[in-house]
Amino acid sequence: MMEHAHYRAAILADPHDSDAELRAHREACAECRAFTEQLLKFESRLERALRVDLPPRGDVLPFARKRANAAPTPRGWLAIAASVLLGAAIVGGVWLTLPQSSLAAAVVAHMAGEPEAWQRTSAVPTPELEQVLNDSKLRLKPDAGTVSYATTCSFRGHRVPHLVVQTASGPVTVMVLVHESVRRPTPFDTEGYRGTIVPVPGHGSIAVLMRDPGIDAGEIERIAARVDNSIVWLP
């Protein structure tokens, strides 16, 4: 059997290491299991601590400086004013009529920030998953499927669980959006992602999406319904 010190050194270097020998040691050794659980709690704190909130100051995108330095001509000013008015009208119109589409865009934009989430296939250690779910006061039923990624993310000013569940149709990302409401199921198909945001009465909404652009919209709906049914909301 692996020595405790060897196990603990390895798990301190990578608490998510899914090596079979490490897993076997953890299952056989209560002390090292307790050590791991303690470490994973700290890891959750560390993840949240590293996600410092750095709101945009408007000058960090490419071309921003160039634009700021360029003095527009009078004709340029007219063009800018017209663009601003037109832009405001379009944005205002879209915002009023389709608020959910901006939510879907934000969900898809969030995916680009965590591409590694799709790559993992092995199950997240139970204490780690529980920590993420407990933070949001929910739990998953045992038949929810294998959760291969679980973290708490900052999304539109709130902390939300971001999970990847392995299904027969492939990996599915689930974001539980307690603070975001939609009036009806909102399917979307953009940037190579297909998904839907479904309302959950009393608990905001759930976003479910896949990277497979060929997946049938009906299948997405069925997956979303299964995910919705597998969530237990804690008081």
Place this chain on the structure above:
Amino acid sequence: MNDEAGGKQRRARFQALCQSLRPDLLRFAFWLSRDRALAEDVVQESMLRAWKAQDSLLDEAAAKPWLLTIIRREYARTFERKRFSTVDVDELIAKEEPLLAAAEEQDIRDVRIAMMKLPDEYREPLVLQVLMGYSTAEIARELGLSSPAVLTRLYRARRQLRAACGEDTSQDPQE
């Protein structure tokens, strides 16, 4: 005309890519420099460099690690240019206090302060692993280290961090 339209499209696409990756890139630069203003400068310069070198990005799915490498190099260049002497960590912490204390929970602030005090050689691989989701092999490649060296640094980083945050480290293996 088509060239112009294509150029605008390319530019808009690149801008959208930067926009979506920006929060993590800025966080990475912040933990690298521990200085928000410097982090923003580094990210800004890096994005301009990235725009000029975008032909070297063959797969858009690999944009994040590609940009992180550019940010690391840009930060190193900035460091060389400004010829910083020793860094006063307490001064940095005092300067960034509003940012570090922004978390509702005191224990998160404690971890952030401990991270600020962690030596560079431990802080950087830890940020790549925890925040960016890099594997040991990817960190080794990025930092030009062997995998065992990365694991040792990560192990020491967590030991130091946990001790600084008052966690019970009596069960940790001794080196």
